Amino acid sequence: MSHAEPLPLDELRRLRFSAATAAFQIEGARSADGRGASIWDDFVEEPGRVSDGSVAEPGPDSYHRWAEDVALAAGLGLDRYRFSLSWVRVQPDGRGAAQPAGLDYYSRLVDDLLAAGVTPFPTLYHWDLPVGLEADGGWLNRDTAARFADYAALVADRLGDRVKHWYTLNEPAMTTLQGYATGALAPGKFLLFDALPTVHHQLLAHGLAAPVLRAAGAEAVGVANNHTFVLTAGDSAADRVAADAYDILHNRIFADPLLLGAYPDLSAFGGYEMPVHDGDLELISAQQDFYAINFYNPTTIGAAAPDSPIPFDMLPTPGVPVTGFGEEWPIMPSALTDLLVDFTRRYGAALPPLIVSENGASFPEPDTAGRVTDTERIAYLDGHLRAVAAAMAAGADVHEYTVWSLLDNFEWADGYTQRFGLTHVDFATGTRTPKASYDWYAGVIAAAAEARA
Numbered sequence: 313m314s315h316a317e318p319l320p321l322d323e324l325r326r327l328r329f330s331a332a333t334a335a336f337q338i339e340g341a342r343s344a345d346g347r348g349a350s351i352w353d354d355f356v357e358e359p360g361r362v363s364d365g366s367v368a369e370p371g372p373d374s375y376h377r378w379a380e381d382v383a384l385a386a387g388l389g390l391d392r393y394r395f396s397l398s399w400v401r402v403q404p405d406g407r408g409a410a411q412p413a414g415l416d417y418y419s420r421l422v423d424d425l426l427a428a429g430v431t432p433f434p435t436l437y438h439w440d441l442p443v444g445l446e447a448d449g450g451w452l453n454r455d456t457a458a459r460f461a462d463y464a465a466l467v468a469d470r471l472g473d474r475v476k477h478w479y480t481l482n483e484p485a486m487t488t489l490q491g492y493a494t495g496a497l498a499p500g501k502f503l504l505f506d507a508l509p510t511v512h513h514q515l516l517a518h519g520l521a522a523p524v525l526r527a528a529g530a531e532a533v534g535v536a537n538n539h540t541f542v543l544t545a546g547d548s549a550a551d552r553v554a555a556d557a558y559d560i561l562h563n564r565i566f567a568d569p570l571l572l573g574a575y576p577d578l579s580a581f582g583g584y585e586m587p588v589h590d591g592d593l594e595l596i597s598a599q600q601d602f603y604a605i606n607f608y609n610p611t612t613i614g615a616a617a618p619d620s621p622i623p624f625d626m627l628p629t630p631g632v633p634v635t636g637f638g639e640e641w642p643i644m645p646s647a648l649t650d651l652l653v654d655f656t657r658r659y660g661a662a663l664p665p666l667i668v669s670e671n672g673a674s675f676p677e678p679d680t681a682g683r684v685t686d687t688e689r690i691a692y693l694d695g696h697l698r699a700v701a702a703a704m705a706a707g708a709d710v711h712e713y714t715v716w717s718l719l720d721n722f723e724w725a726d727g728y729t730q731r732f733g734l735t736h737v738d739f740a741t742g743t744r745t746p747k748a749s750y751d752w753y754a755g756v757i758a759a760a761a762e763a764r765a
Contacts, residue, residue: 319756323701325763329756330714331385331734332394332670333374334438334482337721338381339398340370345413348404350440351450352724355498366727372719372737372744378421380744384718384735386428388750389757393430394669394714395421396438396482403463406442410466418467422474434471435479435536436464436521439487439498446499451487451510454587461520465528472528479669480521483538483606484514485566497725504621505581508565512586515569519595526599536604536669537566541647541654545614545627554624555613557581562611567655571662573597580623602711603655603663606670607696609635610647635692636674636730643673645695652703652710665711671696672716674723674730681738684747689734693749697756715753719744 336352356367374381385393399406401414418434425432437460445456464480490497492507501507515535522533540562544555557580564576573593578584612629616622629642648671655663673692677684693715704710720733728739734750737743 319759320698320701320705321759321763323704324697324756324760326704327700327710327760328391328712329388329753329760330390330392330394330433330669330712331388331718331753332714332716333381333396333718333721334435335396335398335401336368336438336440337717337723338372338374338719339401340368340373341375342369344375345401345417346404346411347398347414348400348406349443350398350400351443351446351498352440354443355500355725358500361500362725362727364727364729366722368722370742371722371739373742375417377742377744378417379424381718382421382424382428382430384744384746384750385425385430387746388718388734388754389761390430391757392433392477392712392714393425393718394433394435394479396435397467398440399437399463400440400442402467403442406445406459406463410470415467415470419470422471426474431477432475433477433479434475435482436460436467437480437517438482439491441499450499451492451513452507454513454516454589457513457517457520460517461524464521464524468525468528468530472525472530476529476531478525478530478533479536479604480518480525480533481514482536484511484535485538485562487514489562505584508578508581508584509587511565512569512588512592515566515596516592518570519592519598522598532601534600534602534604534664534667535566535570536606536667538606538608538670539563539567539651539655540607540609540611541651543610543612543629543647545612545625548615550615551613553580554615558611558613558624558626567603567659569593569596570600571597571603571659600664602665602667604667604669605651605655606716607648607651607668608671608673609641610644612642636676637726641673643692643695645692645699646702648696648699649702649706652700652708653706656703656706656708663709665709667712667714668700668710669712669714670716671714672732674732677720677731677736679728679738679740681736681741681743681745683745684736686747686749689747689749690752693753
């Protein structure tokens with residue numbers, strides 16, 4: 313559908329609008345004010361891990377330029393700004409007392425957002441595990457969940473008087489699948505299905521932290537997970553079995569415990585049993601204030617070769633355009649509609665209000681400061697906003713939509729080769745220049761607000 317057609321404001325006027333960033337990707341200032349080292353600091357320093365050999369320092373340097381970012385958020389007319397706290401900036405070793413300077417930084421950011429009329433919606437964990445905790449097993453170690461709850465208490469004690477909405481974890485699926493199973497992301501482990509304990513320990517971390525946040529005044533707490541709509545490559549029974557296995561591994565193994573209090577059947581992965589202790593699943597599935605979905609693309613799955621160590625094959629999605637990542641990131645907005653409707657039907661009354669907590673795309677853009685006319689990004693976002701509206705019209709209870717990202721940043725193992733921002737960042741100077749998509753999104757927000765009035 314062309315974005316020249318009128319927006320479906322009957323649905324969009326019911327949404328809150330947000331944009332997102334993550335601490336490691338935008339803050340820089342690695343050595344400032346006693347910040348510790350995270351697994352991503354170690355990962356980027358290992359030769360060959362980051363495609364362009366770059367590091368996250370200084371990146372957009374938001375640690376020093378946060379006021380500019382608050383102004384960008386306010387200029388969009390955002391209802392909420394999703395940012396993350398760096399665990400190692402708050403608690404340098406992952407244990408012990410808080411670092412006051414780190415909490416001071418986030419306190420200033422929260423105050424400035426509130427003064428600008430933008431609700432802060434922070435994420436406690438966006439992948440920056442302290443290296444000391446990783447040395448003790450990281451998310452393979454049950455104790456990391458308890459350390460996370462301690463960290464949550466330190467943050468809540470300082471910010472809970474003003475911050476009422478929290479994401480505990482960002483994309484536990486990617487931490488498990490890419491961080492511990494395939495090694496594409498930090499901490500760079502290649503464990504395949506031996507990575508599965510990290511699923512449970514991350515969900516347990518949420519279950520332990522959520523009541524801590526609520527006790528400090530939180531009104532809404534949830535997980536933001538990456539989900540994908542699984543497309544079956546063919547009509548064969550083997551293709552369908554493979555697609556179901558992948559749906560379990562990427563989607564249901566995370567959503568089912570949170571929403572249903574039980575893990576799905578894991579027989580496709582050798583009958584693996586999760587390391588569940590008595591009371592864990594009750595803790596994990598306790599009060600769910602919302603369910604947040606990061607969505608970028610569908611995944612096409614076919615039957616695996618007979619000698620494959622995994623029970624599925626990930627294939628290109630035919631007949632659709634792609635982002636700057638190429639065939640790994642196909643563009644199919646209808647898959648977001650299908651995913652939201654599928655969650656609504658699958659989980660029924662167990663599903664709380666939905667939030668689209670990340671959605672965006674990268675495309676090739678110049679490095680130097682200047683206005684970028686990013687028509688491809690506008691088309692991507694327009695298509696996916698319409699997809700959200702279509703899901704709402706079909707009964708999905710979506711309350712919020714979030715663009716990734718407010719500004720260009722360090723894109724993990726892809727370094728500075730991928731730009732997702734509504735705002736261009738010249739990484740040589742830190743100069744921020746809103747793109748055409750920034751003005752487009754501001755217009756969408758204003759139109760929704762007018763329709764709401």
